[in-house]
Amino acid sequence: MRNTKYKPFFHPILALLHQQMDICGIVRNHFIALSRRYYRMYGKGLSYKQMSAHLTKLKKLEKYQHWNIPYAWSLQQVIRDLARSYREMKTLGRGRPRFKKAKHHRGIRFDGSQVELHQILPKQKGQRKYPVYELIAGGMTYRFSMHRRIVGEIKRVTFTRDAIGEIYLTISEDFVESVPEPKTGKAEGFDIGIKDFLTGANGEKYKSPMFYKQHEKKLAKEQRCLSRKVKGSNNYERQRKVVGCLHIKTANQRAEHHWKLAVRLCRSFDVMIFENLNIAAMKKLWGKQVSDLSFSSFLTKLKHQTDKRNRIFYKIGRWVPTTKPCSVCGYKNKSLTLSDRQWMCPDCETLLDRDHNAAVNILREGLASLELGDVRPTLVDKTLVGYTVESTSLALNSTSAFA
Numbered sequence: 001m002r003n004t005k006y007k008p009f010f011h012p013i014l015a016l017l018h019q020q021m022d023i024c025g026i027v028r029n030h031f032i033a034l035s036r037r038y039y040r041m042y043g044k045g046l047s048y049k050q051m052s053a054h055l056t057k058l059k060k061l062e063k064y065q066h067w068n069i070p071y072a073w074s075l076q077q078v079i080r081d082l083a084r085s086y087r088e089m090k091t092l093g094r095g096r097p098r099f100k101k102a103k104h105h106r107g108i109r110f111d112g113s114q115v116e117l118h119q120i121l122p123k124q125k126g127q128r129k130y131p132v133y134e135l136i137a138g139g140m141t142y143r144f145s146m147h148r149r150i151v152g153e154i155k156r157v158t159f160t161r162d163a164i165g166e167i168y169l170t171i172s173e174d175f176v177e178s179v180p181e182p183k184t185g186k187a188e189g190f191d192i193g194i195k196d197f198l199t200g201a202n203g204e205k206y207k208s209p210m211f212y213k214q215h216e217k218k219l220a221k222e223q224r225c226l227s228r229k230v231k232g233s234n235n236y237e238r239q240r241k242v243v244g245c246l247h248i249k250t251a252n253q254r255a256e257h258h259w260k261l262a263v264r265l266c267r268s269f270d271v272m273i274f275e276n277l278n279i280a281a282m283k284k285l286w287g288k289q290v291s292d293l294s295f296s297s298f299l300t301k302l303k304h305q306t307d308k309r310n311r312i313f314y315k316i317g318r319w320v321p322t323t324k325p326c327s328v329c330g331y332k333n334k335s336l337t338l339s340d341r342q343w344m345c346p347d348c349e350t351l352l353d354r355d356h357n358a359a360v361n362i363l364r365e366g367l368a369s370l371e372l373g374d375v376r377p378t379l380v381d382k383t384l385v386g387y388t389v390e391s392t393s394l395a396l397n398s399t400s401a402f403a
Helices: 013-042 048-058 062-067 072-091 211-227 234-268 279-286 288-293 295-308 354-371
Strands: 002-006 107-111 115-121 132-137 140-145 153-161 167-174 187-192 198-200 271-275 312-316 342-344 351-353
Touching (some): 013 107, 013 167, 048 072, 072 107, 187 354, 198 354, 211 234, 211 288, 234 295, 271 354, 279 288
Parallel strands (some): 271 312
Antiparallel strands (some): 107 153, 132 140
């Protein structure tokens, strides 16, 4: 499915939507407590069928009359998600669902068959850049500018709110977007690092602007102001939104940088090969630097773009040696440390850049795996003819490439 996010026009009805999201959070906390109590008594959890039947009984009581909201299907979806979380405790080994404040409940969903969508104002030159559409869900009407046209059948509509209370509308449609790019005949391996965000096997380095570091001083100042406010007061809430806006701005800037870089790489190379790194372990070593770079988020976006643009995205094994072996002669430098950014190979006497050397080894290992057929079945039809180490001019001569 393709998910497209829109910003609804401001309307007092959005305040009512906030209240309904709070009720969804209350229902979730209620059934978490009920499931824990049931498990202590009987040694097993509640199923979705049991929780759904109990919810129907509770809504008939006078104490829970406020649960009879127009979004009845959304309450069922909340307990359906909760039941799935409990099942995944056994199947996937995840932790049990935890309580959270009702105002922190982020979304409310509608089935595609329960919503109506139609255009009310067309696009008009000089006045409206995009047509205005009207969405009817749960008996309520919402208007928004459709900056991206709906092509497939609407399967789900989700309303979400961020940390500062802004509401967004996400429409999920049954449509697979495909934007095939012309072939370039190039393959590239990339080494991910802290100093340089990406280092290509051709020697090109891609740096990250480090958006969190740019806003760090201002964020610290605003958080100090927040700590001096009385919790629960209007001033506290106002300052909390200021801090939240800074975090949201940082996340949006980072996401925009990731999307632009992913599209740029897809237009430059047909095959992109990366290393399967342990990001959680890297965070323990370098902390917020790794979080600021957000490698996992970038690779997820790049994977989406490669599928969309008919490219190949591949990861080599985590334990494949790529940093210590020399990319020219294969000598393994066992004494290499993290502080060594360049080193001289004692066998072939080649001066090697640490990240570039690793990128070359990643490319060779990835191409070897792909040519041996170690690739997803959906990519079998994509030929690898011409994607060799020699075709990308990766072989280094005996003289220094970095002198």
